[in-house]
Amino acid sequence: MPVRLSRSDLRFLQVFEAVARHGAFSAAEAELNISGSTISNHMTALEERLGIKLCQRGRTGFRLTEKGAMVLDAARRLFKAIGDFDAEIGALKGTLTGELRIGLVDSMVTDPNSRISEAIAAFGGRGGDVSVTLMQDRPQELQQKVYDGVYHCGIGSFPHLISGLESVPLYDEQHYLYAATDHPVLAEDAVTPEALRQHAFIRRGYWRAADEKRLLLGPVEATVHQIEPQLMLILSGRYLGFLPEHYARQWVEDGRLKAILPDEVAYTCTFCLILRKGYRPTETLKTFLRDLRAAHGTADALS
Template sequence: MRLSGSDLRLLQVFDAVARHGGFTAAEAELNISASTISNHMTALEERFGIKLCQRGRMGFRLTEKGEVVLDAARRLFTSISDFDAEIGALRGTLTGELRIGLVDSIVTDPQSRISQAIAAFGERDGSVSLTLMQNRPQELQQKVYDGDYHCGIGSFPHIISGLEAIPLYEEQHFLYAASTHPLFASGEGITLEKLKSHAFTRRGYWRAADEKRLLLGPVESTVHQIEPQLMLVRSGRYLGFLPEHLTKPWVEAGELKAVLPEQIAYTCTFSLILRKGYRKTETLRTFLSDILEAHRSASQRPFRSP
């Protein structure tokens, strides 16, 4: 079958519905009512002769064929965007769409030069639609691998097969306690042995070796992003590792402090990740160049070109 412009629009509706997990949840993004979305989905199913999703009292879910169509549709959207970018490059302008994935809680890090790179990219001739998304490290890697994102930036304890990582900068983490935690006022009386009796919060994406090295007391909570971990530590009930740059306002206010900073700390590397073998458009190559140049200027260390 040959796809028309109206087919592409229906597929975009389908993509939004799948991402949001239902018709009502997709209303805000699509700016149309749930009943209109339902009509569009019915029209798409009739056009393809395939049942794409189940909806009703039991909730919303894609059928097996719906999953296949969704995957194909997303590859199609990526190809169309890359086509636009390549045609724009032939005219000497940057066009198309860039989808970039990020981990959370990096905007306060002075080592991160992402905003500066975006500013430099925005000064270039062209009209590129830039989309930033936030995900957990594992999800971010998978989306870059699947082609949902053109690239990703974050700290990844383990890089999955099929991706390449280019180091950008480093982030320092310390173990923190809140002012309401029993150890806060202990001063020099804190020992590694004393930590064994206090609850810790862990990162769900840490590997076993990281947990053995860093979790010195019983684990009583789990997070998958940094900001929830900050909330748990500030509650005074848990000890947890946090980025130094993120805790600075609370440390200066006397509400948080690092525990045994000379003995307990770790450094993680933030990297730019790309899918190996992915054909980069001129728009993507230019953005990657701006990202690397921004961090090169900040660190004065060499980077290899992507």
């Protein structure tokens, strides 16, 4: 017989989605504001209701079953459809409603070229009843979540865009190579690209081979996926690595960091808005996108 979802079923599905996203019961407790035992009871009730084993859980950790992954995908499509329905009904009444879920990469707030806060201020000033969620992810995970519909849109630097997404440039970010002021390379008479080859470098985990060949001038001895851990490693005085100029500025002014060969060793990355191709945005999302591109002065953008 077909499953006719009740309000309780929707709640159980919300708990399941949160647990799957966090990868553990304990990690989902804070978001759901319920105990681990209650989460376990909800998961058991959902499995009994659907007649499907959703996950393996125990001493070995949490893992979705094959059917559990399919249910998760269906649940996310359901939540997205409900949110879009709320937004469309609100639009018919002339009111912005529903959810707006935005994914961001890290370390953007110190960039004066980023106008996301201004866009959110303009959007919020329009009134309505919209729940806004900002989440931070690594670039590849962020792209996948936009594609899957977990986020309505994403903002970040994506030099390698996955299939099924489209992007609109918003602004550029300048990166330089930095060393702590007590790093041995700065004690040398002259810093040259050849001299850099003798010192340990930090790579970004999402760089491709071409990026590494161009940017890693010395042996790779550390890997990061976000900017703040890279700053920590550089400040240790043991590694050289690239940072956004705006993010490093405070430590440069404090005398703790120095850019190395800024006229020779640097690169620029473009920050973009990304959406899933073919997705028909709700009026709520359309309105935010208009405010976002107006804040950045980009006229030819997705709508």
